[in-house]
Amino acid sequence: MTDWNELDVKEARMAGHAQGTHLDPWQDAYAAKAAHLKESEIRALFAVVSRPEVVSLAGGMPNISDLPLDQLAESAHRLITSHGAQVLQYGSGQGWEPFLESIAEVMAVEHISADPGNISVTTGSQQAIDIVTQLFIDPGDVIVAESPSYVGALGVFAAQQADVRHVEMDENGLIPEALDERIRDLKAAGHRVKFLYTCPNYHNPSGVTLSEERRPQAAEVCRRHHVLIVEDNPYGLLGFSGRTYPAIQTYWPDGVVYLGSFSKIFAPGFRIGWAYAPAWIRKKIVLSLESAVLSPSMVGQMALHGYLRDYDWYGQVTTYRDMYRSRRDAMVDALTEFLPTCQWTVPDGGFYTWVKLPEGVNSKTMLPRAVTELVAYTPGTAFYADGQGTDYMRLSYCYPPEDEIREGVRRLARVVSREVELQHMFSPDRSGGHE
Numbered sequence: 001m002t003d004w005n006e007l008d009v010k011e012a013r014m015a016g017h018a019q020g021t022h023l024d025p026w027q028d029a030y031a032a033k034a035a036h037l038k039e040s041e042i043r044a045l046f047a048v049v050s051r052p053e054v055v056s057l058a059g060g061m062p063n064i065s066d067l068p069l070d071q072l073a074e075s076a077h078r079l080i081t082s083h084g085a086q087v088l089q090y091g092s093g094q095g096w097e098p099f100l101e102s103i104a105e106v107m108a109v110e111h112i113s114a115d116p117g118n119i120s121v122t123t124g125s126q127q128a129i130d131i132v133t134q135l136f137i138d139p140g141d142v143i144v145a146e147s148p149s150y151v152g153a154l155g156v157f158a159a160q161q162a163d164v165r166h167v168e169m170d171e172n173g174l175i176p177e178a179l180d181e182r183i184r185d186l187k188a189a190g191h192r193v194k195f196l197y198t199c200p201n202y203h204n205p206s207g208v209t210l211s212e213e214r215r216p217q218a219a220e221v222c223r224r225h226h227v228l229i230v231e232d233n234p235y236g237l238l239g240f241s242g243r244t245y246p247a248i249q250t251y252w253p254d255g256v257v258y259l260g261s262f263s264k265i266f267a268p269g270f271r272i273g274w275a276y277a278p279a280w281i282r283k284k285i286v287l288s289l290e291s292a293v294l295s296p297s298m299v300g301q302m303a304l305h306g307y308l309r310d311y312d313w314y315g316q317v318t319t320y321r322d323m324y325r326s327r328r329d330a331m332v333d334a335l336t337e338f339l340p341t342c343q344w345t346v347p348d349g350g351f352y353t354w355v356k357l358p359e360g361v362n363s364k365t366m367l368p369r370a371v372t373e374l375v376a377y378t379p380g381t382a383f384y385a386d387g388q389g390t391d392y393m394r395l396s397y398c399y400p401p402e403d404e405i406r407e408g409v410r411r412l413a414r415v416v417s418r419e420v421e422l423q424h425m426f427s428p429d430r431s432g433g434h435e
Contacts, residue, residue: 033139036158055408057395058376060204060351064267066319068311075306083302091298093290094282095121095274099301102308103274107260109314110236110244114276120285121296125234125261125273130156131288132195132230132257132275137162142186142193146174148354148383148392150204150232153197157385163191164385171345173210174198176217183225195228201245202235202350205383205394209348212245219251234261234273237317239349240325254278262304264351265317270300324351330402331395334409339416344395351398354380356391360423361416363393369418375411 050056079087094100100116107114122128129152137143139161145153147166157164165186168178179196186193198218200210210218222229231248239245249256261273275285289296307313328346331353335344343356357363363379370376378396380389397405 033159033161036161038155038158054371054374054376055400055404055411056376057397057400057405057408057412058378059399060396061399062264062268062320062351063323063399066323067267067316071311072303072307075310076303079299079302079306087298087302089298091295091301093295094286095119095296096298096301096305099305102305103260106308107276110233110247112247112250112258112276118276118279118282120275120277120282120289121301122273122275122289123271123293123296124263124268125232125259125275126152126156127292128257128259128273128275128285129153129197129230129232131285131292132259133157133160133162135281135284135288136194136228138192140192142191143195143197144179144182144186144193144227145197145385146199146203146206148205148380148389149197149385150199151378151382153232154383154385157197162194166384166386166388169203169206169208171208173200173203173208173214174218176214176221179218180221180225183221183227187225193225193227195230196222197230197232198248199232199235200248201233202238202347202352204235204350205352205378205380206354207345207347207350207352208354209239209245210248215246215248216251219248219256223252223255229256230259231256232259234259234264235350236260237265238321238324238351240321240328241348242318242321243348249276257281265320266304266307266313270304272296272300272304321349324349324398327397327400327402327405328353330405331397331409334406335395338409338413341420342416351396353395353397355393355395357393357416358420358423359391361419362390364390366415366419370412370415373411373415375408375415377412 097116099121100119103119104114104116122131133156137157137160140163143157143162143164144167145164146169149166154164165182167182168175183193198210200215202209219229229248229252233247236244247258249258258276259273260276262270263273277285332344332346335342335355339355341358345354347353363377364381367377367379378394380392380394381387383389383394400408
C-alpha cells in the first residue's frame with residue numbers, strides 16, 4: 001500500500017487552490033455573486049480518488065465498458081463523411097428536430113407522452129438545472145429540496161443565492177404532508193417559495209424511490225401552493241426490476257419541468273440532457289440556451305440520434321441494469337459482512353446507497369483518514385445546504401467491479417472501527433482511566 005499521511009491528503013484537496021484569493025489580482029473586480037460559487041466536495045477530492053490504488057466509492061461515473069465502441073466509431077465516421085456540412089454547423093437553439101423526436105420516444109418508455117416541440121436539448125441535465133434556477137430564482141428566494149439532495153443541484157442553487165430549505169424523506173421518498181407543512185410555514189413567514197427540486201427515482205444520494213401513491217399527492221401539494229416542480233430523472237430507466245414509475249409531470253403537466261439525461265443510460269462524455277417544460281417556460285429556456293451557448297452540439301445530437309435509431313439502446317440499458325444490480329448486491333453483502341454497526345438503504349435501482357454511521361462518527365472529518373487507507377466515499381454533508389449529514393455517507397457501486405467494492409468496504413470498515421474506538425476512548429461517560 002502507498003504510505004499516505006493526512007498532510008498528503010490535505011495537500012491533494014488543496015490542489016485546485018494554488019492560486020488562492022490572496023494572490024488573485026482580480027479579487028476586487030468579481031461580481032458579488034461570484035463569492036457564492038462553491039467547489040463540490042466530490043470535485044475537491046477528484047485528484048486523490050482518481051489514483052489507481054484508491055478504491056473510490058465516491059463518484060457517480062457510469063460504467064460504459066459494455067458500449068459497442070467499434071460500431072459507434074464506424075457510425076461517427078459515416079456521420080462526418082456523409083453529413084459533415086450539417087453536423088459541423090450551428091443548429092437550432094432548442095435542438096435538432098429529429099433528435100427531439102428521438103428524446104420523446106425515450107420518454108415514452110417511461111409512459112410520458114411528450115410533445116417534441118416542448119423539449120429543449122441541454123449540456124447534460126446539469127445545465128438544465130442551472131438554466132431553470134436562473135430563470136426563477138432571485139437572491140433570497142426559497143427552493144424546497146429533499147433531505148438530502150443532489151450535490152450538483154445544491155451548488156447551482158448556492159451560486160444563484162437561493163435559500164434552500166430541506167423537507168423530510170423516508171423509505172418511500174418525499175413525504176407529502178411534510179412538504180405541505182414546510183411550504184405553508186415558509187409562505188406564512190413571508191418567503192417566496194419558487195420551486196420544489198426532487199429526484200424521485202433511485203434518488204441521489206439516498207437511493208430511495210418516491211412511491212407511486214405519493215406522486216400525485218406531491219403534485220397536488222405544489223399545485224395548491226402554486227409552487228413549480230423541477231423533476232430530475234437521470235436514473236429512471238435503471239430500475240433493477242425493469243419497472244418504471246409514472247413521472248410527477250404526468251399528474252401536473254402545467255407545473256412541472258422534467259429533466260432527463262443520457263449520461264447514465266448511454267455515456268456522460270456526450271454531455272447531452274434535456275428539459276421538457278410547458279410551452280411558456282420552454283420559450284424562456286430556449287432564449288437562455290441561445291444566450292449561453294447559441295445552440296447545442298450538432299455532433300452530439302446527430303451521433304446520439306443515430307445510436308438511438310440504429311442500435312438496441314434499450315437492450316444496452318438492460319445490460320446496465322443487470323450489471324448495476326450485481327454491484328448493488330456486492331455492496332450490500334460487503335456492508336452486511338464488514339459494517340454491521342451501520343445502517344444503509346438497499347436501492348431498487350440507480351447508483352448509490354446511503355449509509356448511517358455509528359453515533360459520534362463524523363463522515364467529513366473521517367474522510368482524510370479513509371483516503372490514507374486507500375478508500376474514498378462522499379461525506380453526507382455534501383448533500384445538505386445547512387450543514388447536516390455528518391453522520392451519513394454516500395457509497396457508489398456503479399463504477400468499481402464487485403471485487404473492488406468488497407475490498408473498498410473492507411478498508412472502510414477498518415477506518416470506521418478506529419473512529420468508534422476513538423469515540424469510546426474520549427467519551428466523557430467512559431469509566432476508569434488514569435487520574
